[in-house]
Structure formats: structure tokens, C-alpha cells
Amino acid sequence: MPLSPEQQSEIDAQRAETRPTRRVVSEGMEGHLYTAYPVLDHGFVRVVDYMGDDAAITQAARVSYGKGTKSVQNDEGLIRYLMRHWHSTPFEMCEVKLHVKLPVFVARQWIRHRTANVNEYSARYSILDREFYIPAPEHLAAQSVVNNQGRGEALEGEEAERVLRYLRDDAMRAYDHYEEMIGQDGQQGLARELARMNLPANIYTQWYWKVDLHNLLHFLRLRADAHAQYEIRVYAEELCKIVADWVPFAYKAFEDYRMGGATLSSGALDCVRRMIKGEEVTQENSGMSKGEWREFEAALKG
Template sequence: MSLSTEQLAEIEEQRGQTAPTRRAVSEGLEERLFTAHPVLDHGFVRVIDYMGDDAAICQAARVSYGKGTKSVQNDEGLIRYLMRHWHSTPFEMCEIKLHVKLPVFVARQWIRHRTANVNEYSARYSILDREFYIPAPEHVAAQSEINNQGRGDALQGEEAARVLDMLKSDSMRCYDNYEAMISQDGQQGLARELARMNLPANVYTQWYWKVDLHNLFHFLRLRADAHAQYEIRVYAETMCNIVADWVPFAYKAFEDYRLGAASLSAQMVNCVQRMLRGEEVSQENSGLSAREWREFETIVRGN
């Protein structure tokens, strides 16, 4: 992770400031405020601000029940009920603002989640740093033979070394040309907004990303999944640790009912019921396609 001396000084200054408040405070997240948590080779995630905690979720839920109703129910039990029954608005009462440094190709995946407020570093006004994501050798992998959008086994030996060398040399050459185009040494220099088109997709960008807890959980359910691309999954896993400290009851319910859960179709439920009755169920008599059957077996048999 690369942080400039100025950024480190700013973080220390921010973490050194305290102020009295009457708003809800999450002690776990207070400890993380402003700290940069490293991700990949030059990236990070850090918490800039937040609103709400587990109690805020319960407060929002109980206001819709009417005075006195459900007021004695414990917070953890209520949160688990809300998560289990797919309630959303109580979780929207909590928000978090993150400062994220990430490769451009990861940002393009991330921005598909259109339920957040985003402000990105502008290469029209500023010059991007000479920082590129270069994967570790174990993550330089071949195309998967069974998944068109995934990777297979890691490349080995000379082939892996050749790919890594191309990634490094192409990144540096593109940045050299970027600098040469915008240079005003003996020339006018190309506008930054045009010169940036020459930079590769593994160059790092930064943004502020503000999202409510409901939509953050949706992001994490998809991107912290084992099938998600590694480069975005490690960001999601870092964010999972942050959220677990912020709203521990809500995150535990999310782990149990989303991350660690499985969704079954009506046909799959029927298969489970038949199995429990002692019937022999196979793909041929299940009503499921071959692919659905493979997914079903993975869920119920773990194979």
C-alpha cells in the first residue's frame, strides 16, 4: 500500500481529533476511523464517516410497530428477524462513507452497484500516480474451462514470468508516454483529459463511496462470495471486517442469512422434501436441468 507522507500526516491528524457528540456512536468503528487498511499491492479502504449503529436499525423498525409494540424484544433478535424476512428499510438508516484506492478495472466492476454516492479522483484536473496493480504470481491464472467469466489454474514457470513481465513493461511504457504527452517542457503538452486515455486499466484511482447498510450488504453478498473475482473480493472481505466492528448484530445476521445461506428454487425445495421422505431423487426425476442439479448437489451434499 502506498500512502504519501502528506496522507499519513493527515490520517494522524484526523485520528487525533475528538469531539463530544449526542449521536449514536459505534465503539468498534470509532477505532477504525481514518485508518487505511491495505488491499492488493497499492490499494486501501478507510472509513471517513458513518451514521447509525445496531440500535438505529431497531429504532427504525420499531417506529412502524406503533407505541409500545415489540418494545421489549431484544435488539439482536429483532435484527435477525428483519434479516431473515428480507426487510430492507431499517438497514437503510445506517450509512458509511469510505475512501477507497483501487485499480481502474476493479472500479469499473464496482460502479455497477449504482446504489451509492461516488466521487472519483479526476484525471482531467490531476495527474495520476505511477502505480499499477501487478498480480502476485499465484493469481496469474489461465482462463477457466467451465466458466467464461472466471479463471482456472495458476500459470507456471516461464509462461507466468512472461505474462508478469508484459504487465509490468506495458504499464511503465504507457505511463512514460502519458508523462511525455502532458509534459510542457519545450512543448504545449496534451490536455490531461486526453492523455489519460493512454493509461492501462490496472492504474490506480481513488474515490469516496457513501452507501447505506442495506445496499452495502447487497454489494458484500455478491463481491465477498467465493465466486467473485479475486481483485474485488479482497476489497469486499476487508469491508466485511469493518462492518462487523460497526454493526456486530447486523453483520452476524448477514453472515448467517446471506453469506452463509443458499437460495433454493421451488423445484429444489420439492427435492429436499422428497429426500426427507426417503425417496430416491436423481437429476432425471428432479425436474431440474443438469446445471441446476449440479448446483443443488453442491448445496445439499457439499460436493
């Protein structure tokens, strides 16, 4: 389970506390504070703290003395303009601090986004829990035959059962040896910083991850995409729900211009203009490679 009864009790106590503040608050985000949302079999995401809201973005853009709000319509229009024209700095005025529990192999993908402040649970000082990510059977897939970093069809029957058995047995055996190496009666015990190297990449770790909105949206654009690996995508999808409540104007603009939009090269844009004029455009007369043409057709067809 993602949280023990003691951990849930600690979170409940945090949620029960309220304090008066002069800070700008987002009512949508207030509802998410401290709540741990389950992800995968033992993971979770929870908001520990945040700064700013939609008005903080427009305040920074206008460099105003107050909240920066002229009207709701003006604020939404300005945010959409900023997003549309890639003016990123105002979005950096909002920040969020997250507590995330995730498998180590997902953390190693996640950490490639080097635009955040991270503090990870230390296995040099503490003993990791016996918790491993074991995929649900429907997520056990073969290697894709068309994509070197993707999955193909799901494994079935005896093969799927064998793979699941290996994953469970190997993880448990590695943890048994980890515990034995750390200390046994009459033995000195191996240092924790060395014993941890025998643990598999599907063991769970935890960290605090603090990031500004601009870089968080970049993370979501890549990791909430349908082509992202499932195990990190489900974390991104949970974060999308939180961000949509935190900064609804900014998130809607992000959905429209980043997640749902498409970037066209000058050559592709020229092809669109030719099509509008009634000209028949094919891959052969487009000036694009076959790969570019496939992506161009996919963008037009939606």
C-alpha cells in the same frame, strides 16, 4: 506503498482529534475511523464517516422515540427477523462513507453497483500517480476451461515471468508517454483529459463511496463470494471485517442468511420434502435441469 508519509501524517492527525457528540456511535466503528487498511499492492480502504449502529436498525423498525432498544436479545432477534424476511428498509438507516484506492479495472466492476454516491479522483484536473496493480505470481492464472469469466490454474515458469514483464513494461511505457504528452520543454502539452486515455486499466484511481447498509450488504454478498474476481474480493473481505465491528448483530444475521444460506426454488423445496419422507430423489425424477441439480446438490452438501 498504499500511503505516503504525508498522507499517513494527515490521517494520524484526524485520528488524534475527538469531539463530544449526541449522535449514536458504534464503538466498533470508532476504532476503524480514518485508518487506511492496505489492499492489493497500492490500494486501501478507509472509513471517513458513518451513521447509525445496530440500534438504529431496530429504532427504525419499531419507529420508536428513543434508541429503540428493549433488550439486547430483543434487538438481535428483531434484526435476524428483518434479515430473514428480507425487510430491507431498516438497514437503509445506517450509512458509511469510504475512501477507496483501487485499480481502474476493479473500479469499473465496483461501479456496477449503482446504489451509492460516488466521487472519483479526476484525471481531467490532476495528474495520476505512477502506480499500477501488478499481480503476485500466484494470482497469474490461465483462463478457466469451464467458466468463461473465471480463472484456471496459475501460470508457471517462463510464461509467468514473460506475462509479469509485459504488465510492468507496458504500464511504465504508457505512463512515460502520458507524462511526455502532458508537457515537455518547449511544447504546449496535451490536455490532461486527453492524455489520460492512453493509460492502462491497471493504474490506480481513488474515490469516496457513500452507501447505506442494505446496499453495502448486497455488494458484499456478491463481491465477497468465493466466485468473485480476486482483485475485488479482497476489498470486499476487508469491508466485511469493518462491517462486522460496526453492526455485529446485522452482520451475523447477514452471514447466516445471505452468505451462509441458500435460496431454494419451489421445485427444490419439494425435493427436500420428498427426501425427508424417505423417497429416493435423482436428477431424472426431480424436474430440475442438470445445472440446477448440481447447484442443489452443492447446497445440500455444503
